[in-house]
Amino acid sequence: MTTTNQKGLIINKNWCKGCGICVEFCPTNVLEMKDGKANIKDIDSCIMCKQCELRCPDYAIYLGGKKDGK
Amino acid sequence: MASALVENHFRSNKLPHIWCPGCGHGIIMRSIVEAIDELGYNKDDVCVVSGIGCSSRAPGYMDYNTLHTLHGRALAYATGVKMANPKLKVIVITGDGDCAAIGGNHLIHAARRNIDITTVVFNNNIYGMTGGQYSPTTPTGEKGTTAPFGNIDKNFDLCNLAKAAGATYVARATAYHANMITKLVKAGMENKGFSFVEAVSVCPTYYGRKNKKGDAVQMMRYLKDSSVNVKAAKKLPKEKLEGKFFIGEFHKVEEPEYTEQYQKIIDSFQKER
Numbered sequence: 323m324t325t326t327n328q329k330g331l332i333i334n335k336n337w338c339k340g341c342g343i344c345v346e347f348c349p350t351n352v353l354e355m356k357d358g359k360a361n362i363k364d365i366d367s368c369i370m371c372k373q374c375e376l377r378c379p380d381y382a383i384y385l386g387g388k389k390d391g392k
Numbered sequence: 393m394a395s396a397l398v399e400n401h402f403r404s405n406k407l408p409h410i411w412c413p414g415c416g417h418g419i420i421m422r423s424i425v426e427a428i429d430e431l432g433y434n435k436d437d438v439c440v441v442s443g444i445g446c447s448s449r450a451p452g453y454m455d456y457n458t459l460h461t462l463h464g465r466a467l468a469y470a471t472g473v474k475m476a477n478p479k480l481k482v483i484v485i486t487g488d489g490d491c492a493a494i495g496g497n498h499l500i501h502a503a504r505r506n507i508d509i510t511t512v513v514f515n516n517n518i519y520g521m522t523g524g525q526y527s528p529t530t531p532t533g534e535k536g537t538t539a540p541f542g543n544i545d546k547n548f549d550l551c552n553l554a555k556a557a558g559a560t561y562v563a564r565a566t567a568y569h570a571n572m573i574t575k576l577v578k579a580g581m582e583n584k585g586f587s588f589v590e591a592v593s594v595c596p597t598y599y600g601r602k603n604k605k606g607d608a609v610q611m612m613r614y615l616k617d618s619s620v621n622v623k624a625a626k627k628l629p630k631e632k633l634e635g636k637f638f639i640g641e642f643h644k645v646e647e648p649e650y651t652e653q654y655q656k657i658i659d660s661f662q663k664e665r
């Protein structure tokens with residue numbers, strides 16, 4: 323399952339192990355936990371800072387950009 | 393489906409990795425790969441060597457030349473690799489048990505030789521893979537399955553150990569400070585000599601549970617709140633440093649490198665012929 327949007331923020335739910343690290347350290351509260359996985363709650367607030375991508379132990383959330391964000 | 397960095401530098405058909413939810417090792421492994429990417433090295437010129445442990449499983453996922461060896465012996469193998477082919481960029485990935493208990497002797501001697509290897513230790517303060525025995529970095533008083541009433545040993549400061557043994561680059565960051573790990577690994581790889589980067593990790597499954605440190609998020613928060621950059625520490629009053637540990641660059645000097653010294657001896661004999 324994939325989520326794509328205008329910011330190019332992608333969550334690969336197959337790889338997400340539900341640790342909650344991305345949710346906790348997102349500076350603008352974009353993310354939430356839903357059914358044990360990370361989920362985008364408010365994409366408009368995303369400042370594309372990459373903090374979630376840097377700290378996801380499972381490479382399940384990332385800014386894909388236009389290239390592989392499709 | 394993954395980021396370009398992950399697609400380019402990992403054996404992505406082997407992902408997701410086996411590490412537990414919230415294990416800090418995955419964050420550190422990504423930071424190392426980012427350093428290699430930013431340095432622009434050809435993947436075939438990189439060799440990653442590990443011992444045995446959860447941390448030591450990392451090279452299995454990394455798309456370079458990789459060697460998964462014996463417990464504690466990564467530096468011995470890496471020394472062989474570097475001597476045989478000094479052009480390779482050699483990185484050792486090891487755990488606190490692998491590096492400082494069974495492999496402690498290899499560590500001090502590799503440091504003493506100043507051989508051009510960058511060692512990154514994933515320090516989670518415990519033996520993760522075998523179920524939570526205390527390690528040489530388990531803080532005094534903390535628990536492990538082999539120290540149910542609290543560890544009475546004094547723990548090593550790995551950076552002080554590496555520096556005292558002769559490493560020419562010594563630094564520490566944490567899984568919370570993912571960008572800093574990348575920066576330090578880059579500097580370590582650019583140092584011509586033995587570089588030691590301690591990456592403080594989190595093991596929520598064993599260390600966290602045994603010592604009631606909370607979940608992965610709480611353990612990451614601790615890393616954030618309890619670390620102070622050495623540069624900033626100089627300006628802080630003593631009471632602000634209580635209960636804190638230092639991160640950043642601790643030591644950087646230039647000294648003759650082992651494979652170069654060895655080559656000089658070979659060259660001196662070849663001249664005589």
Ligand SMILES: Cc1ncc(C[n+]2csc(CCOP(=O)(O)OP(=O)(O)O)c2C)c(N)n1
Nearest residue numbers: 445446447463487488489490518519520521
């Ligand atoms: C010679 C030998 N002794 C003991 C073991 C069992 N063993 C496997 S991993 C490990 C400790 C791993 O701890 P650490 O290096 O800190 O890595 P972590 O799993 O915490 O990442 C031990 C004792 C082994 N594999 N080989």
Ligand code: SF4
Nearest residue numbers: 348368369371372374
């Ligand atoms: S990129 Fe930054 S702002 Fe956007 S979700 Fe990730 S951490 Fe939050």
Ligand code: SF4
Nearest residue numbers: 338339341342344378
């Ligand atoms: S950090 Fe990664 S694995 Fe953890 S909840 Fe977020 S997306 Fe999932």
Ligand code: SF4
Nearest residue numbers: 411412415446520595
């Ligand atoms: S046991 Fe600990 S170190 Fe090993 S994968 Fe699980 S959390 Fe990580």
